[in-house]
Amino acid sequence: MARTSFLGDLLTNLYGRGRWSSGGDRRSMEALCTALLSTAGEVAGLRLASAIFDKYRAMSPEEKLGFFTFLNERLDVDSSEVAKLAQAYSEERSPGNFAALVQSAEPRRQELFRRLHQAPGATTELVAARVDLLGMLKDHPELKRTDMDFVHLLRSWFNRGFLRIEQIDWNTSATLLEKIVAYEAVHEIHDWDDLRRRLHPADRRCFAFFHPTMPSEPLIFVEVALTKGVPGSIQALLEEDRDIMRPEAANTAVFYSISNCQKGLKGVSFGNFLIKQVVSQLSQEFPKLDTFVTLSPMPGLKRWLETLDGDAKAANLLAGTATETEAEALAARYLLDAKRSDGFPQDPVARFHLGNGAMVHDVHAGADTSPNGMAQSCGLMVNYLYDRSQTEKRHETFTGEKTIAASRTVRSKARSEKGAGQDKGAPKGKAAKAETAPTATE
Template sequence: MPDESVDAPQEGAKKLAAARRFFESAAHSINGARQLRGLLIDCRRLLSERGEANSVAIARGLVARFGALPEDAQAGFFERLSRDFSPDPKAVLASAQAYAERPDAANLQRLTQAAEPPRQELLRRINRSPGGTGSIVAMRRALLQRLRGRPELQAVEADFLHLLSSWFNPGFLRLERVDWNSPAQLLEQLIRHEAVHQIDGWDDLRRRLQPDRRCFAFFHPQLPREPLIFVEVALLPAMPGAIAPLIDKASEPLPPGQFKVAAFYSISNCQPGLKGVSLGNFLIKRVAEELQRELPQLKTFCTLSPIPGFARWVRAGAQAQGLPKARAQRLAEAHAALREAVGGEFDKLTHAATLRALPEPAAQAMLRLAAYYLGWHAVQADGDPVARFHLDNGARLERLDPLGDLSDKGRRQSWGMMVNYLYDLGRIESHHEKFVHGEVAQSRLLASLL
């Protein structure tokens, strides 16, 4: 017979704990709702306020309230921005009809004003307060984390992106070289934000800032201590084919007499709230021009880039749309040859020993697959993101580098394969135009693999 005298206290303790969790959750929800109501009142006050001084004070308080909101209440805030701070449909319709009947400047202006969401003006007024720009970047970061599966928030996201793209126009940005004498707080951010090739502490960073290396970053006047994006460059005698020598912290710096090639080997965004704002394409071009002025002997500007989607694409069957029949056949044959070489187990290619021991036909098949992936599939919306960035930026697909990255990440994403993109400063615009029209600018060597 069970001892009910023992079970009863335990059951009571469980019920008490459950009740406590319920009331804590309810109190948390009530508190979040109260904070959200206060924040929305501040939003309406800010939009209605005419005085500059009062507007700044209200905006500062609004930013503080948003920062204190619980995460679930932040989601509620963006929902209310979508619902309560959108244009009035009746006013938009009336203005559109008036403009259709008489398309003059006055009616166009009324239509433009009616169609602009009030939340855009709200964000502009927040931006006028001290630290407002950084606060809006932080708000967008929080918004981006909640976008998935929330189509009703897309219009709010479009407004944030529209305004930030204007405020972070490259004309407003300042290019600075970062070196070992830069403030420690800035150097720490390089270590924290490096997204391509992890910086292994201070010794590694020091080597990456030696005379045969360069690091440049974009800054905004309203965020003077916060790098927006930075790029790392190696000054070399020839185009590099592997990443390990470039990030070897024990390597000796090269003398300036050997500087003939500038290789961009890493570019990292520091502000998640600026995702989708064009920064990197302008940064590379500006840095190339800066280096050419400083070091006229530099004749070649290129990258040594990862191919993050390559292995996944091959595993999925290596499909490329719009291929002529003969090229489609060559692509299928290359895929079959590589699959046969590993016995149908593509995971074997994540091992360095397997990659080094690949027979020549299999190695050539992998090269051809990579050439198709970058030289044909890159123009598709689901093409490799790094390839699309550089090709849209006006670079030329130049050379493939087998065994270029044998790190864990490199073997997992691209079976060690890397690629060089060439930035021919005189032909950037024509190469960009090619990509816009669905064609990849590439070297004869890579074109011959298709």
């Protein structure tokens, strides 16, 4: 046992702390990458990977663009070779021909990323490098090919099986709490007192996913309120002088903020897994919980309203003079009828929750009167309901048939706007499916 412990400590010292010294390697980035791809030795590979990361961090934005251009062009697939090997495989489907085709069809930059990933701290370095790459795509869309390789590998490295869930509370380290404040993307945390109100009371929870190679960096976190009944206002949910309830008396868990923390992991989905895990844990801890809903923003609502030329109710809502009934009817119409060219909802939050198998449960006027809430959705918010017995079915009908599951309440609110929306050329798509949602006990 002592020998095993000694070996573990030695490996930790060698591989887990700091990074290998690059020894001031003065070779060009292209030469270092070529050397890393050709080396067979593990130790040499670690040193080369560290040298590449050292050089990359010292690069100017223009030099980083040159590096990604090198990856994109020089380490791309040889399309003529792929075509030749594909023809050979079509003529003789042998294991050898298959292996040759698969190898040639993978860009060499993928293997470079894999070899870089062996170095200490490489995951953090690569995620940070992708942030740089994402910033280049608008002006250099051809680099999307390299980004696709990034996403392919990141999805493998950040597979759900590697993630661990942790509860964040008021006793969590100050360093991590500061990151929660910085990463909060839905409802700004104004100060430590505001953070304490979200973490410390017995009827509040916060959970985050972590990856073993980035143990101090949350990937995504969700804030949860335990309540009686489904709330219709974020102000009421977060008010300073609210009455704190015993969590055992709650019948509803409200997911009111979900924040992705790492820009470099854009396109790698964690939210679905996190929500399912939290629902499972809360159900075990509090068996009386029978309703799981969100209180979510509608970030595309205001932009959609601005496209409804000649719609008096939309003009009133934008001007702040619409009645509550008018506002909620427009919001319901937006969620059920406003579609992208592919037939899925315009609203990104709606696509996320409906894609996870949730149902549009209700909409609320005056639910978020913060500057951000007014700017995004004129103060309106929406509840998405997660019914564990229906999530798989709803996921399949949404992703396969583009059918939106919605409660009778939402369908009723949208009905008064339905005809007007169609007359004005509202996008056509699958009708929302009306369902009866569970009624929470007040």
